[in-house]
Amino acid sequence: MIRLSQKWLKFFSAIALVTILVLALEGLKANPTLANAATEIDSSRSIYFSLFEAIVLGIVQGLTEFIPISSTAHLKAVPVLLGWGDPGVTVTAVIQLGSIAAVLWYYRKKITKLLFGTVKAIRESDYQSQDFRISLGIAVGTLPIAIIGLFLKGSGIYTDDSPLRSMGAIAVASIVMALLLALAEKLGSHKRDFKSINTKDGVLMGVAQTLALIPGVSRSGSTNTAGLFISLERSTAGDFSFLLGIPAITLAGIVELKDAFDQKIPADEWLGLIVGVISAAIFSYLAIAWLINYLKKHNTWVFVWYRLGFGLLILGLITSGINF
Numbered sequence: 619m620i621r622l623s624q625k626w627l628k629f630f631s632a633i634a635l636v637t638i639l640v641l642a643l644e645g646l647k648a649n650p651t652l653a654n655a656a657t658e659i660d661s662s663r664s665i666y667f668s669l670f671e672a673i674v675l676g677i678v679q680g681l682t683e684f685i686p687i688s689s690t691a692h693l694k695a696v697p698v699l700l701g702w703g704d705p706g707v708t709v710t711a712v713i714q715l716g717s718i719a720a721v722l723w724y725y726r727k728k729i730t731k732l733l734f735g736t737v738k739a740i741r742e743s744d745y746q747s748q749d750f751r752i753s754l755g756i757a758v759g760t761l762p763i764a765i766i767g768l769f770l771k772g773s774g775i776y777t778d779d780s781p782l783r784s785m786g787a788i789a790v791a792s793i794v795m796a797l798l799l800a801l802a803e804k805l806g807s808h809k810r811d812f813k814s815i816n817t818k819d820g821v822l823m824g825v826a827q828t829l830a831l832i833p834g835v836s837r838s839g840s841t842n843t844a845g846l847f848i849s850l851e852r853s854t855a856g857d858f859s860f861l862l863g864i865p866a867i868t869l870a871g872i873v874e875l876k877d878a879f880d881q882k883i884p885a886d887e888w889l890g891l892i893v894g895v896i897s898a899a900i901f902s903y904l905a906i907a908w909l910i911n912y913l914k915k916h917n918t919w920v921f922v923w924y925r926l927g928f929g930l931l932i933l934g935l936i937t938s939g940i941n942f
Contacts, residue, residue, distance in 0.1 A: 671702055672890040675713060676897020683717040683867075683898070684860060684905050686799065686839030686921050687928065691788045694833065695932060698785075707783075711874030712891055716898025718868050721860050724906045728861070748813060752858075755820020760865040763828045767866075770831060771873060783833050789932035791834030796925035799839065802846035803918055810850045815858055819848060823862055830866075837863055839925070842918070852913035860906060 678696050682689040693710050697703060722729065735749025744750065781787060826844035830837035838859055845855025 669890060669893050671697070672894035673897045674700075675705060675709070676716060676894040676899075677901050679710075679713045679717060679894070679898040680720070680901025680903075681905050682836075683714065683902055684721070684838050684856075685909055686795075686836050686842050686918070687924055688788070688792060688795075688834050688836035688839060689714070689717075690783075690833040691792060691836070691928070694783065694788065695785065704783075708874045709891065709894070711870045713894040713898045714867050715871040715875070716895040716900075717902040718864060718871060719895075719899045720902035721864055721867075721906060724903055725857075725861060728857075729864075732861075748815075751816050752820070752861075755815065755817040755824075756862050756865065757820075758817060759820035759822075759824025759827065759862050760869075762824050763831065763866045764869055766828050767831055767870065768873075782831075785932050786936055787832070788834030789929040789936070791832050792925045792929035792932070795835055795839050795843065796922045796929065799843045799846075799918055799925070800922045802843045803922070806846040807849040808846065808851050810848070810854065812854045812857060815850070815854070819845075819850070819858070820862065822848060823858065827862060827866060834929075837866065839921070846918070852916075852918065853910055856910050856913050 675693060675697065678692050679689050682692045690710060693713075694704050697705055732749050732753050735747060736753040739745065739747035739750035823841045823844045826840045827837055829835045829840040838856075841859035841862055842852075842855045845859060846852065850858070
């Protein structure tokens, strides 16, 4: 039964890739200038988009934020291939707030337990408490991506036209991470459960999380891969990856939300962002629930093949003359 499920999942992944390719080709037929769409779009386009586009972007964000295939890569590739253009860093980060709402709701009981357990441990000076160790791991593990992310933001390196956001770089990152995930599947023992997680694990997965600042790497992909390398069970690596991502994604969303306010976006254009956030929240919740249940019974090879296919597809489109 498991083999059959994996075959079906690979089949649907292949269908998804073919669908993206067909959409790209149809977009080229309907709009010959699509090859230059990303560079010709007016700057205001990075904020304003239709409600339909907002819903689609929310779906893409929701389905790819927690599944280890890179939401940033898909949030740029899918709308560009559809002829809408790159939504930009601000829209991408703000829509991620929907994913935060979803993960907070999904893990509300575990988060509550961690918070109360940590407070109790501090009061009783019980620093060997599991809740304290996990919470400290999340806190310390968030520091690398927070520091480096804010540095990149302040330096002006991480912008809409940054080389880091080029589709070529995204494709290469997707392929490299696919190979690393495959290696983690082969080398990891996948035996450690959630109770075995300690502060050191938080630091190691936190360092891996900084790789997600490179579009195409995937925050979920990098942290899950690190989790498998340190022999966590697949579902445990997924659980801790999601909890570890809460501060990082929230910080990124708040910083970009501030920028969105500073740009004095008209009230009617905020509606699109709000709809995108709601859409992302719904589909993020569904993706989290599906992935955790999936990882309890299956390995991650389907994501390895998907990432390889996605990266090679993008490189193929670029080679054919499409300029993202």
